[in-house]
Amino acid sequence: MDSGLRPQDERHVAEAVAWAASGNNSLTILGRGTKRSVGRPVDSEYSLDLSALDGITLYEPEELVLGAHAGTAMKTITEALEKNRQQLAFEPADLSALLGARPRGAGSIGGILAANLSGPRRIRAGAARDFFLGVRAVSGRGELFKSGGRVVKNVTGYDMCKGLAGSWGTLAVLTHVTIKVMPAPETSVSLIVGGLDDEAAVALMCEVIRTVHEVSAAAHVQQPLTGRSKVAQVSALEAAATVFRLEGVGPSVRHGTKKLEARLRKAGALETLASRASLKLWREIRDVHFLARPGDRLVWKLSVPPACGAAVVGEISSALADTQALFDWAGGLIWLSVPRDPSAHAGVIRKAVAATGGHATLFRAPANMRSALEVFPPLAPGADLLARRLKSGFDPNNILNFGRMYAGM
Amino acid sequence: MSTLTMPPADRGVLERRVQIARDLQAIVPGEGVITDEVRLKVYESDGLTAYRQVPMLAVLPSTTAEVSAVLKYCHENGIKVVPRGAGTSLSGGALPLEDGVLLGLAKFNRILDIDLDNRCAVVEPGVTNLAITEAVEGDGFYYAPDPSSQIACTIGGNVAENSGGVHCLKYGLTTNNILGLEMVLITGEVIRIGGRHLDADGYDLLGLMTGSEGLLGVITEVTVRILQKPEIARALLIGFETSEQAGRCVADIIGRGIIAAGMEMMDKLAIHAADDFAQADYPRDVEALLIVELDGSLPEVEHLVEQVTKIATKNEARTLRVSRSEKERLLFWAGRKAAFPAIGRISPDYYCMDGTIPRHRLPEVLAQIRKLSKKYGLRVANVFHAGDGNLHPLILYDANTKDELERAEAFGADILKLCVAVGGVLTGEHGVGVEKRDLMSTMFNDHDLKHQQRVKCAFDPKGLLNPGKVFPVLHRCAELGRMHVHKGSLAFPDIPRF
Ligand SMILES: Cc1cc2nc3c(=O)[nH]c(=O)nc-3n(C[C@H](O)[C@H](O)[C@H](O)COP(=O)(O)OP(=O)(O)OC[C@H]3O[C@@H](n4cnc5c(N)ncnc54)[C@H](O)[C@@H]3O)c2cc1C
Numbered sequence: 001m002d003s004g005l006r007p008q009d010e011r012h013v014a015e016a017v018a019w020a021a022s023g024n025n026s027l028t029i030l031g032r033g034t035k036r037s038v039g040r041p042v043d044s045e046y047s048l049d050l051s052a053l054d055g056i057t058l059y060e061p062e063e064l065v066l067g068a069h070a071g072t073a074m075k076t077i078t079e080a081l082e083k084n085r086q087q088l089a090f091e092p093a094d095l096s097a098l099l100g101a102r103p104r105g106a107g108s109i110g111g112i113l114a115a116n117l118s119g120p121r122r123i124r125a126g127a128a129r130d131f132f133l134g135v136r137a138v139s140g141r142g143e144l145f146k147s148g149g150r151v152v153k154n155v156t157g158y159d160m161c162k163g164l165a166g167s168w169g170t171l172a173v174l175t176h177v178t179i180k181v182m183p184a185p186e187t188s189v190s191l192i193v194g195g196l197d198d199e200a201a202v203a204l205m206c207e208v209i210r211t212v213h214e215v216s217a218a219a220h221v222q223q224p225l226t227g228r229s230k231v232a233q234v235s236a237l238e239a240a241a242t243v244f245r246l247e248g249v250g251p252s253v254r255h256g257t258k259k260l261e262a263r264l265r266k267a268g269a270l271e272t273l274a275s276r277a278s279l280k281l282w283r284e285i286r287d288v289h290f291l292a293r294p295g296d297r298l299v300w301k302l303s304v305p306p307a308c309g310a311a312v313v314g315e316i317s318s319a320l321a322d323t324q325a326l327f328d329w330a331g332g333l334i335w336l337s338v339p340r341d342p343s344a345h346a347g348v349i350r351k352a353v354a355a356t357g358g359h360a361t362l363f364r365a366p367a368n369m370r371s372a373l374e375v376f377p378p379l380a381p382g383a384d385l386l387a388r389r390l391k392s393g394f395d396p397n398n399i400l401n402f403g404r405m406y407a408g409m
Numbered sequence: 410m411s412t413l414t415m416p417p418a419d420r421g422v423l424e425r426r427v428q429i430a431r432d433l434q435a436i437v438p439g440e441g442v443i444t445d446e447v448r449l450k451v452y453e454s455d456g457l458t459a460y461r462q463v464p465m466l467a468v469l470p471s472t473t474a475e476v477s478a479v480l481k482y483c484h485e486n487g488i489k490v491v492p493r494g495a496g497t498s499l500s501g502g503a504l505p506l507e508d509g510v511l512l513g514l515a516k517f518n519r520i521l522d523i524d525l526d527n528r529c530a531v532v533e534p535g536v537t538n539l540a541i542t543e544a545v546e547g548d549g550f551y552y553a554p555d556p557s558s559q560i561a562c563t564i565g566g567n568v569a570e571n572s573g574g575v576h577c578l579k580y581g582l583t584t585n586n587i588l589g590l591e592m593v594l595i596t597g598e599v600i601r602i603g604g605r606h607l608d609a610d611g612y613d614l615l616g617l618m619t620g621s622e623g624l625l626g627v628i629t630e631v632t633v634r635i636l637q638k639p640e641i642a643r644a645l646l647i648g649f650e651t652s653e654q655a656g657r658c659v660a661d662i663i664g665r666g667i668i669a670a671g672m673e674m675m676d677k678l679a680i681h682a683a684d685d686f687a688q689a690d691y692p693r694d695v696e697a698l699l700i701v702e703l704d705g706s707l708p709e710v711e712h713l714v715e716q717v718t719k720i721a722t723k724n725e726a727r728t729l730r731v732s733r734s735e736k737e738r739l740l741f742w743a744g745r746k747a748a749f750p751a752i753g754r755i756s757p758d759y760y761c762m763d764g765t766i767p768r769h770r771l772p773e774v775l776a777q778i779r780k781l782s783k784k785y786g787l788r789v790a791n792v793f794h795a796g797d798g799n800l801h802p803l804i805l806y807d808a809n810t811k812d813e814l815e816r817a818e819a820f821g822a823d824i825l826k827l828c829v830a831v832g833g834v835l836t837g838e839h840g841v842g843v844e845k846r847d848l849m850s851t852m853f854n855d856h857d858l859k860h861q862q863r864v865k866c867a868f869d870p871k872g873l874l875n876p877g878k879v880f881p882v883l884h885r886c887a888e889l890g891r892m893h894v895h896k897g898s899l900a901f902p903d904i905p906r907f
Contacts, residue, residue, distance in 0.1 A: 129616060
């Protein structure tokens with residue numbers, strides 16, 4: 001790549017994309033570039049940096065709605081929300097440490113939505129795509145279009161916000177987004193059971209999230225990994241940690257805690273984390289802090305039916321020495337760290353996951369490996385056909401993040 | 410009947426009707442193909458009865474393989490297909506075509522699996538919304554989206570319309586509550602998306618299919634999320650002298666960080682009609698009535714009831730009652746849930762609108778609606794999903810009185826344009842269908858609509874699935890595929906480079 005464009009507004013974006021399309025100059029689309037190393041490397045002449053599309057344009061706390069230019073830093077958004085005791089309920093991760101990227105909080109809201117990244121509260125509140133209400137975007141045709149709006153209830157036309165969420169900048173360049181925001185919980189407490197193996201932990205998490213309403217997150221950190229926590233009660237465990245978070249108004253959290261304590265005591269030694277430590281631990285889980293180092297190991301992201309989580313990891317580790325797993329979403333999201341290998345162990349991992357109907361993404365790997373391997377889960381023939389047709393409808397000249405998700409599109 | 414331009418009928422197809430019926434019978438044997446006029450009449454309209462059209466013929470498959478073979482046959486022979494669930498659509502989404510096959514999914518009525526560990530259920534598309542909850546409630550679960558038509562409407566129709574209900578504010582619409590689909594493209598190709606895991610891979614086809622109004626593919630299986638039932642739910646019935654006060658109360662509740670399970674508002678005409686119909690014991694001398702439902706654990710609900718009571722009092726509530734039993738809570742809801750039929754009793758016909766507005770614009774929108782009501786000489790009752798700004802004005806008219814239907818439709822169109830003008834949208838949950846098709850351009854420009862149609866082209870390039878719905882003009886896919894870019898240099902040389 002030799003040159004970059006930094007449009008100042010959406011009119012510029014449309015102009016730049018139209019220009020690129022006319023000369024078949026491919027573009028790498030950058031929100032703020034923190035997730036640039038995810039996906040297949042894009043071989044482009046130019047980059048399109050959206051960081052100047054900056055700023056919140058609409059925030060009405062009582063209407064639970066916020067609009068911002070796509071390049072707005074997450075930090076700007078979270079700070080505005082915190083002032084009004086609100087939050088992004090899908091708990092977007094800051095993966096800068098995992099990906100060795102720029103300082104914390106640097107990622108953009110457009111990037112989070114384009115990647116559809118959701119954190120621990122996903123099991124209770126929904127995914128990033130569920131909060132994406134309205135969008136303005138420029139397709140690979142250099143045309144600006146909009147979809148959705150600023151209201152939650154809206155079925156006017158296809159839900160293009162969903163279509164663009166998780167498309168990693170391959171269909172259109174997001175220029176402005178409108179999202180649903182939610183009140184932040186009044187209180188938050190975490191309970192930890194130490195020493196469970198994966199199987200017992202996943203079974204317990206699945207049982208708890210369907211019986212204790214106040215639990216907003218459930219995760220399991222394997223044994224040697226707990227030592228990496230900066231939360232003393234976790235690192236001192238010297239055992240695996242199965243963690244539950246309760247959130248809500250005071251009386252509700254107290255009620256849930258009592259109920260949960262009674263159940264967890266039967267399972268093993270119990271620790272309670274008050275709000276500050278709880279916050280810290282869930283950040284570590286959300287941001288996959290536990291697998292950030294050493295940076296040369298490969299990291300996979302697995303999405304499976306929660307109850308299958310332990311079995312999938314069991315199958316992989318029996319075929320593959322030295323794997324480390326962090327289970328979130330009650331077992332449904334597994335971050336898996338494996339030693340480096342030219343195959344990235346894709347065969348073993350994808351086979352184990354396929355049996356459950358889930359899928360696996362090679363989330364962190366060196367560029368040469370990401371261009372040689374299928375980074376995103378290979379698509380079944382029918383879905384592949386639709387994906388290719390969508391791509392050619394929106395970006396007929398293949399200029400937006402060409403090849404980032406799938407080879408040749 | 411109201412006039413509506415639908416795609417011109419294909420004479421060639423109509424002439425081959427007998428042969429087509431015979432060919433389809435070979436695919437779906439027995440009672441699977443309906444050709445006689447009388448039995449076809451059942452399908453002539455959906456919940457939007459102002460429009461009627463008997464289909465060329467109806468096919469009722471019961472397996473995915475049959476759906477696939479029927480669609481493949483229609484695709485190869487250039488025959489239009491209109492999918493149909495229970496036919497409760499309020500926007501004419503399931504309105505048949507003169508030269509089209511009506512594809513009824515009612516026989517897909519089995520619940521295939523209930524997976525409590527993964528909190529989901531796998532069902533066929535013809536299963537009714539309520540039947541899902543009934544199948545899992547013994548285990549303490551339910552399926553959250555609850556359209557008022559839930560006894561009748563199918564989950565396939567819910568997915569196609571992205572239906573909502575009174576609990577959307579807290580629990581989301583259909584799109585937030587499904588995990589996977591099996592669907593059949595018009596070419597007959599069967600595609601599975603998502604599953605029992607939480608995030609589907611690839612492009613979000615699940616999100617595109619939900620709310621696609623039968624234009625992209627035929628849904629043959631749905632995996633839904635099921636939720637544990639809250640320990641307890643209580644409802645507050647709060648009366649106000651003005652809709653402004655009621656609106657302010659809703660804003661204050663949300664501003665205080667309380668996400669109620671449901672927040673519904675009715676105006677005086679709706680209150681009286683609903684109360685007469687359901688004997689719900691509503692206060693009758695108030696201008697606006699709010700139902701606020703709070704759910705969770707007992708201590709949580711008690712705490713929230715106290716908070717909401719305080720907020721209501723601050724906003725000068727005239728009356729306030731908290732349900733003391735499950736029976737009373739359901740009675741509070743009985744009036745609201747029967748609001749549509751209740752209006753049906755005080756007027757020969759009514760026309761149900763479905764715009765969404767930013768909540769704080771409610772008082773001015775209601776004032777405007779009152780003005781329009783005078784202008785058109787038609788009464789209107791307002792039912793409102795107050796928590797999320799989804800407005801259901803019900804326009805009362807009599808189809809047997811000269812030009813009343815036309816006036817009702819013009820009134821309705823004005824209301825929807827008003828919704829868009831204040832920053833809202835044409836439809837919150839009932840869909841565009843044929844009803845709002847020609848209003849799409851009040852919300853979207855040519856680029857917006859063309860990009861939506863490019864999605865359509867990816868799924869159904871020949872435009873055979875449910876044509877005439879959603880889009881005012883359906884461009885040919887070949888035309889949409891062309892790039893109109895002129896070679897040249899950057900017209901904005903001021904875009905900074907680095
Ligand atoms: C009294 C009443 C109250 C209502 N209340 C609500 C409410 O509270 N909230 C709400 O959102 N809606 C409400 N509705 C509207 C309606 O019930 C919903 O839109 C419902 O989802 C339609 O389901 P259905 O099975 O009847 O679908 P149909 O009416 O048969 O079809 C609706 C659309 O879906 C398509 N379709 C149906 N099945 C499939 C399939 N398997 N694959 C592909 N496409 C398919 C059809 O082509 C059509 O475009 C109400 C309707 C009535 C009559």
